Every structure is written in C-alpha cells, then in structure tokens.
Amino acid sequence: MKASSRRDFLKGLGVAAAGGLITSGLSLEAEGRGRRQARSAAGPMGRRVERVAADPSDIPPPIHRDWPITHNITLRVEEVVAEIEPGVTFNFMTYNGQIPGPMIRVRQGDVVNLTLENPATNRLPHNVDFHAVYGPGGGAAHTLVAPGQSKTIRFRCLYPGAYVYHCAVPDLDYHISSGMFGMILVEPPEGLPPVDREYYLGQHELYTDKQPGEPGHHNFDFDKLFAEKPTYVLFNGAKYGLTAERYGALKAKVGETVRIFLAVGGPNVTSNFHPIGNVLSYVWREGAILSNPERNAQTVAVPPGSCGIFHMRLPVPGPVKLVDHALTRVARKGLLAVLEVEGPEQPDIYNPNPA
Ligand SMILES: [Cu+2]
Incomplete structure (x- = not known):
C-alpha cells in the first residue's frame, strides 16, 4: 500500500491524527514493525492462563x-x-x-x-x-x-x-x-423489561495454522484470515466452553424468562443465533432497544460489529442449545453454549411418552 493511501486507510479507521504520522505518541512506523513481528511470531507468547x-x-x-x-x-x-x-x-x-x-x-x-x-x-x-x-x-x-x-x-x-x-x-x-x-x-431511562436472569455471550472466529482439534499450539494464520476461512467459530474463545463438559452450562428454572445479550465480534462471520428446543420470544435486532421487538423468531442474524438482545420463555425443563444455525460451526468448529433448564416435567406442553 502506498504511504498516502495507507494514511487515508488509517485515518478512516480513526487511528491517525489528521495530516500527521504521529498519533498519540505512537509512531506508525514503529507500529508497522510491530505488525511484521506479529506476523512472524510463532509459538506461545505471553502469560499462560487457565x-x-x-x-x-x-x-x-x-x-x-x-x-x-x-x-x-x-x-x-x-x-x-x-x-x-x-x-x-x-x-x-x-x-x-x-x-x-x-x-x-x-x-x-x-x-x-x-x-x-x-x-x-x-x-x-x-x-x-x-x-x-x-x-x-x-x-x-x-x-x-x-x-x-x-x-x-x-x-x-x-x-x-x-x-x-x-x-x-x-x-x-x-x-x-x-x-x-x-x-x-x-x-434507556425507563430501563429494560424485567426478566428473571440475564446472560452475556460473545461470538467470534479464530484463524489458525492447524485443523480443529489438532494438538499443540495453533498460530494465527493470516492467509486463512484473508480468505475468511476460520478454523474455529466460538462463544467466548473456547470450544464448547459453556457446557457441562467444560466450564459449565448456563442455568435457569422452568417458568423463568431469560435475556441473552449477544455481542458478535467476528471479525468476518455473521452469527445466525438460534435456541434449539426454544424460540426467541422477543428480539431486539442490532441491540436497538428502542425499536419494537420482533416476536417468536427462530434464527436471527447478528453481523460482526453488532449485538442482539433476546428474550426466551422456559416453559419446559431440559437443555436449550444456543447455536449459530450455520451448523458446521457447531458440529466441527466449536460453537455451542447450553442453557440447562431445571424443574418439573410439563407433559401438557411436551410429553416424550404419551402412551
Ligand atoms: Cu488490539
């Protein structure tokens, strides 16, 4: 990229001060070196956390x-x-x-x-x-x-x-x-509609130099990023993290209402948010809380750089799987959260053995 067009690009991102290469005390030249170092960085870098x-x-x-x-x-x-x-x-x-x-x-x-x-x-x-x-x-x-x-x-x-x-x-x-x-x-000044519980999820995708599940350290892969072909699509940086098998499922009780806040970072993949075994009884697309909510929606697109606010009723017990309905991301790329709903069976609503 030519220096002038790069400057315009940076300015468009709100990074460079108008007309100058020095922004907030940080030289973009030094930053350029940082980028090259970042691209050549291989192996674990930084503190190891749980x-x-x-x-x-x-x-x-x-x-x-x-x-x-x-x-x-x-x-x-x-x-x-x-x-x-x-x-x-x-x-x-x-x-x-x-x-x-x-x-x-x-x-x-x-x-x-x-x-x-x-x-x-x-x-x-x-x-x-x-x-x-x-x-x-x-x-x-x-x-x-x-x-x-x-x-x-x-x-x-x-x-x-x-x-x-x-x-x-x-x-x-x-x-x-x-x-x-x-x-x-x-x-808003009047607050949000009351619910019994709230949960907060973040969807994003990782581009790594290996296949999903391949053991060892995965480095960031800029070629896969350029092609927008992610290795993993995740909630909260962890494959199947918000399930009983890993960090624990979300919890609720029969009869409660739950509000889900979903932030989609991306950077490139749109979430198609869907609750398996439930429905989104109220949806504020774009997080636009002053808008009239959509009612009883099944799968809602939340693009990168946007949020969704979702209400669910929980009339029956059992797991509600929260997914992106582009289901390869669930079956093969790691995206899943489970909401465990506890309480008595409600056979007039759902009966697995009606004999
Ligand atoms: Cu950063």
Whole structure:
C-alpha cells in the first residue's frame, strides 16, 4: 500500500491524527514493525492462563436509578496463552483477560471516564472503538496505547442500545478475532423489561495454522484470515466452553424468562443465533432497544460489529442449545453454549411418552 493511501486507510479507521504520522505518541512506523513481528511470531507468547472464557453470568445488575452518574472504567489489555480446547493453545488478546471483554452497563446520559491500559509486558499496540460513542473512531483515535502506555477519554452515552466495543488498530481483524471485543449496554431511562436472569455471550472466529482439534499450539494464520476461512467459530474463545463438559452450562428454572445479550465480534462471520428446543420470544435486532421487538423468531442474524438482545420463555425443563444455525460451526468448529433448564416435567406442553 502506498504511504498516502495507507494514511487515508488509517485515518478512516480513526487511528491517525489528521495530516500527521504521529498519533498519540505512537509512531506508525514503529507500529508497522510491530505488525511484521506479529506476523512472524510463532509459538506461545505471553502469560499462560487457565481460561479466557468470560463467565456468562458476570453482568452488572439492571439500572433502576433515574439520574445520570459518572463511571470510572478501566480496560486492561492482556495478551495471554490459553486453551481453545484441551490440548490446543492459542495466543489470545483480551480486555481484562476475558472474552468477550467486560460488559459495561450504563444509563442514557451517563458519563464514562474510560482508561485503556496496555501493560509493558504486552507485545502490541491496542485501542478501543465503542459503537456507543459519538467521537472520532468511537474513541479509538484517542486511546491508541503502545505497551507501557495508558490513556483516558471521557464520553457521554447519548443513545440507548447494546453496542459492540472492539480494538481498532490497523490489524483490527487480527485483534478482534483473537478476542478484543465486548459489549457496552446503554439502558434507556425507563430501563429494560424485567426478566428473571440475564446472560452475556460473545461470538467470534479464530484463524489458525492447524485443523480443529489438532494438538499443540495453533498460530494465527493470516492467509486463512484473508480468505475468511476460520478454523474455529466460538462463544467466548473456547470450544464448547459453556457446557457441562467444560466450564459449565448456563442455568435457569422452568417458568423463568431469560435475556441473552449477544455481542458478535467476528471479525468476518455473521452469527445466525438460534435456541434449539426454544424460540426467541422477543428480539431486539442490532441491540436497538428502542425499536419494537420482533416476536417468536427462530434464527436471527447478528453481523460482526453488532449485538442482539433476546428474550426466551422456559416453559419446559431440559437443555436449550444456543447455536449459530450455520451448523458446521457447531458440529466441527466449536460453537455451542447450553442453557440447562431445571424443574418439573410439563407433559401438557411436551410429553416424550404419551402412551
Ligand atoms: Cu488490539
């Protein structure tokens, strides 16, 4: 890419300051070196951790106040090594060590002091683009931090909805794929409809230099990224992670209502979200919570860089499998979460032995 067109490209991403090659103290030339190093990096790089999969029940509580406040929120970038599945490791990039990054929950009109920390032990520059923010690059232009740097921006959340945030450096597809995305939920003044439980999931896909399940360390594969042919398609960075066989299933009881927040990082693959053995009784596509919800939808497309809000009723016991209905991703590429619904059988609704 010619220098001028590269500059325009970077500017389009909200990364470069207008007319300058130096952005927020970070030389793009140095960043270019970082990219080449990243591409040649092979083998495990970074601290080994037990898991990157976020706990899907780790969600800030619904908001009941009717006045705006200021939040001080720190996102810390952690480049870590973890297992995609047992015996298969990968170099993940995360906000706060988890995929998806922490769910940020605010009310329309709230102010956020957002600090992005990039510890000196990391290898790469990072930043963050919030789709809930009016401002250059959704904040990316002013949060670009080299290892050892930290930056703070302040923004006011003016429009309600569920929005993705993600890393937006020039290799943003590589960074998002590796785990750098999450959700910011901006509640409207009247709040969200009441439910019994809430869960938070993040879908993304990994491009590795091996086949799914091949033991050992998988390196990032830029050729597969270019071809948009992922090795794994995952919830929360882990193959079948949110099931009883691994980190545990989601739980609920018969008669409850559940709200699922789904953030799709991608970077390229659209989720076709579907609950096997249930239906999405209310759907706010795009996380557009002020819109009228769709009713009783079966499979809902959530594109990369977007969110879905889904309500389910749970009238009968048993597992509800949460999938992307492009089912090769489930059967062969690792995508699955299970919601275990406990309670008495309801034979007038579903009866496996009607004799
Ligand atoms: Cu990044």
